Amino acid sequence: FRTALSEGAGMTLRVPALGHEDIAFLQYTGGTTGLSKGAVLNHRNVIANMLQNDAWAGPALLNASEQVVTVCALPLYHILALNACMLMGARWGAMNLLVPNPRDMKGFALELAKYKVNFFPGVNTLFNALLNQPELSKVDFSGLKITLGGGMAVQEVVSARWLKLTGSPILEGYGLSETSPTATLCRPDQQTFTGTIGLPVPSTEVAILDDDGNALPYGQPGEIAIRGPQVMSGYWNRPDETARVMTPAGFFKSGDVGIMDERGYVRIVDRKKDMILVSGFNVYPNEVEGVVAAHPLVLECACIGVPDASSGEAVKLFVVRKHPSLTSDQLMDYCKQQLTAYKKPKYIEFRDALPKTNVGKILRRELRDTQLAA
Secondary structure, three states, X not given: OHHHHHHHHOXXXXXXXXXXXXXXXXXXXXXXXXXXXXXXXXHHHHHHHHHHHHHHHHHHHOEOOXXXXXXXXXXXXXXXXXXXXXXXXXXXXXXXXXXXXXXXXXXXXXXXXOOOOOEEEEOHHHHHHHHOXXXXXXXXXXXXXXXXXXXXXXXXXXXXXXXXXXXXXXXXXXXXXXXXOEEEXXXXXXOOOXXXXXXEOOOOEEEEEOOOOOEOOOOOOEEEXXXXXXXXXXXXXOHHHHHHHEOOOOOEEEEEEEEEOOOOOEEEEEEHHHOEEEOOEEEOHXXXXXXXXXXXXXXXXXXXXXXXXXXXXXXXXXXXXXXXXXXXXXXXXXXXXXXXXXXXXXXXXXXXXXXXXXXXXXXXXXXXXXXXXX
């Protein structure tokens, strides 16, 4: 670094003429379901998404008499932190509360108590872990205007507990590294849990496609595809991968399965790669995990498909307990009451922790790899 500074000191700055189509940066995907790829985001993509986010959040947040206070408990290299926290924070002139180690939940809660926070983006696992910290009861949430949940599905039980404690619903949004990131958002005046990721942001189209790329009717599950000014131009040095995810009409195929209703609201079903096929029936981990997470003695959970001689695949559930008194038999009985037979876990494994990305998303891929290796 010192060598670079020394060499640079003797050079003359040449400022290039930049346009909307010039590359702003390469945003690498999380790699939760495969190898990480560099999404090429140009200046137009990034600026468009800032304007889209501002149109959604600005009216609820901006008050001439107060400075906006935002929370950033995500790694700064992650697209959600970069856009929602850093770029939008700069646009709003916000004070940005940086939390470098959100896994220290007690310290995190004590830090929150020092400020009156207005905007709080995060993932479901983060909100869930915070809710289990007694220190959170000391935080004044009267200024919290928007809680944004992204990165993974928001579970109803977590949303209900957060609303009861803070008075702010977790508004679920949806986006990817390839969409700068925001594609859809729940309305900022929404006060109840809907289980949807909301509506497309301005200038954005969302379609639900079948395996042949044809648009499906309302109520039918298919791959979520997005077209708008925030969609990347492609993957860096990967024309093969770019061709695989971009349709001739310019839609980006997300790899997520979703359903759109007649009002245009979209509900995420799950990642296509995470779907479990039990005796010919589709089982989506998000649904199973949402049911299991509602058990009062479950802290966190995840499920994957494992090979099964009779059904092709079977559901295996991994659980972190809130209390050691919870047994697999108790949880099996609970699942029998709450889930259709083919969705019920065949195996349950208790763990002290689940593998996660630095953002806090549970890594089902790592669970599958460990299972295969075993």
